[in-house]
Amino acid sequence: MFKTVLMIEKALSDADVELVTTLHGEEKVSFVVLMQPRGKQDELLRSLDDVALGHLDKAVHEHETANGPAVAAESLEHSLRHLRQAGAEAVGQVVEADPLDNLRKVVEETSADEVLVLTAPHFVEEFFHRDWASKARHKVGVPVLKLFASEA
DSSP states (O other), X not given: OEEEEEEESSOOOHHHHHHHHSTTTTSXXXXXXXXXXXXXXXXXXXXXXXXXXXXXXXXXXXXXXXXOHHHHHHHHHHHHHHHHHTTOEEEEEEOOSOHHHXXXXXXXXXXXXXXXXXXXXXXXXXXXXXXXXXXXXTTOSSOEEEEEOOOO
16 A cells, blocks of 8 residues: 655645545555645735736735634545545644644654645745745655645
8 A cells, every 4th residue: 555645735625636546546545634724824925826826816815814723624624534535545634833844753653655745836935945845855755746736
C-alpha cells in the first residue's frame, strides 16, 4: 500500500478526490490528511494573489473568508469521508501551529512514501518559494508533489 501525507487548506472537492486517489493507478493508497486552514495571518498574501489573478471582488472580501477551527474540522471530516468513499484509507487532523514541523513528524511516524500538497495557487508565496511545497522539500526526506485544488 502506498502511504501519502496530504496537506490541504480547504475541503476536498470530488475532482480533488479523484485526482489524489488515481495518481498511482490501481495501487491502494493510504492517506494521512493534514488540514491547515489559511487564517488571518495569510490574509494579505491571499488578497495579493486574488489581485494577480484578476479576482478583485475576492480581494475586497478576503477578510470575510478566513476559516475558523469549527469550519476546518468540518472540512477535514468531509474530505476524509470522500477519500474513504473512493476506496482509500484515510485519517487526519487539523493542524493549528507549525504545519511543517508536524508534517515532518507525521512523515517519519507513518513511513510515508510521499507528500502531496493540494492548494490553490499562491503566486506571491510561490515566487519567493515560501509556499508549503517549497518549504516541505527541505523538511522531509520523501518526494513532495504540489497539486492545484479545483475551484469547485
